[in-house]
Amino acid sequence: MRRLINQQPGRAGALMLSALPFILVVAAYLHYSNARLVQNPGDKLLPAPATIAATIRQFALEEDERSGEYLLWNDTRASLERLLTALAISAFLGVTLGVAIGVLPYLRHALAPFVAAVSLIPPLAILPILFIVVGLGELAKITLIIIGVAPVIVRDLAMRTGELPGEQMIKVQTLGASTWQLVLRVVLPQMWPRLIDALRLTLGSAWLFLIAAEAIASTEGLGYRIFLVRRYLAMDVILPYVAWITVLAFSMDWLLRLLRTKAFAWAKAGG
Amino acid sequence: MTQVTVKRLWKEFGAQVVLENINLHIGDHEFVTIVGASGCGKTTFLRLLLGVETPSRGEFLIDGRPLPSEPGPDRGIVFQRYSLFPHLTVIDNLLLGLELRGSPMLGRLFGRRRRRALDRADQLLDAVGLQGAADKYPQQLSGGMQQRLSIAQSVICEPKILLLDEPFGALDPGITSDMHTLILKLWNMNKMTVFMVTHDLQESFALGTRLLVFDKVRADAQAPDAFGATITFNIPLRGRRVLDNLANTVS
Numbered sequence: 001m002r003r004l005i006n007q008q009p010g011r012a013g014a015l016m017l018s019a020l021p022f023i024l025v026v027a028a029y030l031h032y033s034n035a036r037l038v039q040n041p042g043d044k045l046l047p048a049p050a051t052i053a054a055t056i057r058q059f060a061l062e063e064d065e066r067s068g069e070y071l072l073w074n075d076t077r078a079s080l081e082r083l084l085t086a087l088a089i090s091a092f093l094g095v096t097l098g099v100a101i102g103v104l105p106y107l108r109h110a111l112a113p114f115v116a117a118v119s120l121i122p123p124l125a126i127l128p129i130l131f132i133v134v135g136l137g138e139l140a141k142i143t144l145i146i147i148g149v150a151p152v153i154v155r156d157l158a159m160r161t162g163e164l165p166g167e168q169m170i171k172v173q174t175l176g177a178s179t180w181q182l183v184l185r186v187v188l189p190q191m192w193p194r195l196i197d198a199l200r201l202t203l204g205s206a207w208l209f210l211i212a213a214e215a216i217a218s219t220e221g222l223g224y225r226i227f228l229v230r231r232y233l234a235m236d237v238i239l240p241y242v243a244w245i246t247v248l249a250f251s252m253d254w255l256l257r258l259l260r261t262k263a264f265a266w267a268k269a270g271g
Numbered sequence: 272m273t274q275v276t277v278k279r280l281w282k283e284f285g286a287q288v289v290l291e292n293i294n295l296h297i298g299d300h301e302f303v304t305i306v307g308a309s310g311c312g313k314t315t316f317l318r319l320l321l322g323v324e325t326p327s328r329g330e331f332l333i334d335g336r337p338l339p340s341e342p343g344p345d346r347g348i349v350f351q352r353y354s355l356f357p358h359l360t361v362i363d364n365l366l367l368g369l370e371l372r373g374s375p376m377l378g379r380l381f382g383r384r385r386r387r388a389l390d391r392a393d394q395l396l397d398a399v400g401l402q403g404a405a406d407k408y409p410q411q412l413s414g415g416m417q418q419r420l421s422i423a424q425s426v427i428c429e430p431k432i433l434l435l436d437e438p439f440g441a442l443d444p445g446i447t448s449d450m451h452t453l454i455l456k457l458w459n460m461n462k463m464t465v466f467m468v469t470h471d472l473q474e475s476f477a478l479g480t481r482l483l484v485f486d487k488v489r490a491d492a493q494a495p496d497a498f499g500a501t502i503t504f505n506i507p508l509r510g511r512r513v514l515d516n517l518a519n520t521v522s
Binding site (some may be wrong): 180 | 343375
């Protein structure tokens with residue numbers, strides 16, 4: 001008997017093992033849903049697959065009676081617009097500030113402790129301040145995500161920049177590089193894959209802040225919808241919405257990982 | 272013509288004296304090899320030359336002028352490791368120095384100027400025996416190939432002085448003799464002054480035109496940091512004869 005740590009599943013076995021938890025969850029859901037509906041056909045907690053399918057069809061393929069919009073797509077568009085805008089701004093701040101702090105000692109002394117302090121403020125705690133200062137519009141939601149995500153990316157990239165071997169920094173100076181050239185040709189190109197890693201890691205909290213902001217003050221969006229229909233115990237809406245958000249988040253993560261391996265062949269992927 | 276002059280140089284880190292009373296004159300186109308026990312300030316001396324450290328006392332002059340207090344293109348460096356850029360291919364690593372010099376804003380050359388730079392880089396790539404590897408990334412190269420590229424990368428900038436910090440220390444013994452041939456060839460082609468720190472005494476005799484030995488002449492068991500190392504031997508060698516022999520065998 002080989003040690004457990006040396007035992008590997010085959011190809012098909014690995015695929016089955018990966019699928020197993022998903023299958024178990026679905027099976028458990030079907031079992032309990034069925035059991036509850038047998039007892040009480042009006043049960044709303046675990047709706048039958050057919051009910052969920054009908055709801056999905058209604059939200060995705062039929063216009064809403066009141067607004068004339070396809071609710072699922074409209075919510076998705078609204079949420080993704082907020083999320084992607086906030087992530088783009090955070091990435092821009094992360095790269096510019098992070099690299100500058102990592103490269104320039106004066107800026108490091110001036111800003112690194114401040115950024116560290118800001119990154120520890122719980123963003124949700126200052127959400128009321130945002131609502132008071134910038135109102136309940138899009139700006140408040142996007143700002144909340146940026147406040148939650150950007151300081152983390154700034155700190156991460158500043159650290160990664162600092163971790164570049166000192167030999168490299170000295171070498172490029174002996175090749176005649178100015179500070180600007182050093183940043184442009186040596187630091188930035190090595191930070192792009194790091195930025196992608198940082199974005200992937202902060203994606204989860206970005207979604208968290210998005211849903212939280214939408215739940216509190218919004219008129220459209222995935223988080224808004226979930227919290228709206230909660231009042232009617234509409235699990236047939238909430239469950240597919242949660243699944244859809246998961247699919248979106250997973251796809252974004254997957255796309256970023258693909259971009260990293262395709263565009264930065266020189267950098268070995270970190271998983 | 273490059274003259275390096277050191278006058279009564281001291282280097283201290285706080286209370287710790289690393290180098291004391293270094294006096295030195297190095298003429299043009301010398302190949303200086305530096306040996307000494309670990310912790311005898313060989314690398315500190317190199318870092319002073321590089322401009323990463325500044326002298327605590329004394330003078331460090333190149334051609335009669337004080338050494339700049341930061342690294343610059345007149346002094347190239349090859350470290351034992353980590354001096355290549357992992358995001359650039361071999362040819363781009365080699366081109367970097369030319370591109371930085373030719374394009375202050377973008378650090379990149381295009382069109383005719385890039386082709387001219389590429390010609391230079393290709394020549395040098397041939398000279399260091401990496402012609403087949405132009406499009407590989409440094410991490411795909413063996414240790415010996417990486418060091419050859421790192422040397423070529425510095426040499427392309429035509430530095431007056433080339434500093435080598437145990438450049439072959441991490442390589443297989445079999446490869447080092449090839450590397451010796453190469454470094455002597457480049458030293459002779461570019462008429463530069465070389466300072467090379469090494470652990471290998473044989474290497475220091477085989478390559479150098481001058482051997483410097485760093486050692487502590489005074490020691491106090493109660494205060495090990497109170498005294499620093501100095502140059503205990505400054506021996507002119509006949510490395511040039513080795514080179515002549517080499518030139519004969521090559522031709």
